[in-house]
Amino acid sequence: MRVLLAFCVLICSSLILCEHLEADQDILIPEDWTRVGRIDPTEKLELTFALRQQNVDQLEHLLLLVSDPESAQYGKHLTLEEVAALVRPSQLTQKVVRHWLQSHGVTDCQTILTQDFLQCTMNTQVAEALLPGIEFHRYVRDGISLVRSSSAYHVHEDVLQHLDFVGGVHRFPPKGQDLNEVLTKRRLSGAKFHLGNTPATLRSRYNLTAADVGSAQNNSQAVAQFLEQFYHPADLAEFMTLFGRSFQHLSKIDRVVGVQGAGKAGLEASLDVEYIMSTGANIPTWVFTNPGRHETQEPFLQWMLLLSNMTDIPWVHTISYGDDEDSLSSAYMMRINTEFMKAGVRGISILFASGDSGAGCRHSTKGENSFRPSFPASSPYVTTVGGTSFKNPFKVTYEVTDYISGGGFSNVFKMPDYQVGAVEGYLKAVPVLPPKTYFNTSGRAYPDIAALSDNYWVVTDRVPIPWVSGTSASTPVVGGILSLINDQRFLKGLPSLGFLNPRLYQLQGQGLFDVTDGCHLSCLDEQVQGQGFCAALSWDPVTGWGTPNYPALLAALVLEK
16 A cells, blocks of 8 residues: 555644644555655755635536536636636635745745645755654655655644645655556456557547547647656657558647656556547647656646646546555545646546556455545546456457456545436446445445557557556547547537536436446455456446447537537
8 A cells, every 4th residue: 555645633732734644653655665865954845835725615516517518507617717716715824824934934935826836945954844743755766766754744723724735745656557567467367369459449449430530729638647657759650650540640749748758758658648649639639747856746746736827728638647545635635626626617628547456455454355446536526437348359349347447436535416326226236246345335436437448559669569458548548539529519619528527427328338248356355256346237337337439429428408
């Protein structure tokens, strides 16, 4: 388990803020990170302060209104300036936090348009005085160096009520999914040989013709990359030469936001870019990249800040990133959810991969195992994408579940109203479910949708590589298809899809291929014996509502009620 961050509020002589799972323990350091020493007191650090926002309930209400086709407000998205005016921290909050920082000599701070984050630079000695209890050390993993503290910190109650969290102190980035490791697992499990998925295979299965490419002037899509994941322009050009001849496409990224590394191309990054651009073909594509080179930066958090500081950004974002829900604090996840709401109310669609561990497993020393949901996949305010495989690996035929496809029920977030009917229908209809002690039947259930997730061909370092698998493959495919639908909406003068889930659940599977065969993996114990949830008619917690049938989904999502 990777403990990245947790908050607790303790009542002692005064209230204190501690990024901590339990008051009497230090922060657990992930086993794959090695501590190499204390930080020099004069060394510069960059910390991010999340200021308490206003009107979060109103923001959620507006998001659901603009995302519901049955609402008169449907599609009436807000501008970033309007979002800022709604959630901007109160003058008191801004004053208290800035005074607290300045009283410790912290004056080198930058804010963003919504004014709900402050990024401040200070030396280590000042940071440790500002947040009593912390001690910064340097940690290394796979050539990456981070500065973090393994001890909890304290903030006076007068400041506590104005902060959600401080970034750059405790959270360690999750180790990315080793896509080659997924391949190894498949071979050991006796997975059948596959000729491989390419853009042609995907476009055939999901009924995309050569004419189904982007043409609207104001359309764009994006992928986000973190921690030493880079794409190479030469790889993208080579991929399109090999696999993109049958449809009009772009062979260059439209814009890179951030700094691209100069090292070896990342398999994950190559996969994301190549498949969102071959599915959402001919649509300008951005790459948000943050290598995490500043040792106290959190790349995922930096991406979230960019979304709140750019007035013009792509309409669809796909992200293959996540961690165990129980390794993060509720306070942190709630605030990240608010950032997702801020994007959704602007008409932006955010898609996350559901993960590659099936239902997951949280092992207990008492033998009371339970499933382990992933975040942000479990967020109620993103569209989560699961994975499938072809039933016959040699034909473009119907799909079954991919046994690694992440899915399940959140232990933190309650089931949103938009999915209650679908999820309750599944729980009642399936004859055999895992024991209820393994999952939270009232939690946000995911995924929402799926696509093929195994045996992709990817070009990286100018070499075509087969057998690349994971929901990090299915997510950009769904993202590209949604970008094509946005394209058609724009040509008809309609607004972007925005937060898709309310409408997706209203469609009840319309425009999608239902996946009803197969189960995903979970705990290897006597009770569940490695099996999590199974696919079923309609929605299920392995493949959601199913996989896209582009012409039918286009018709369903372009026709206004």
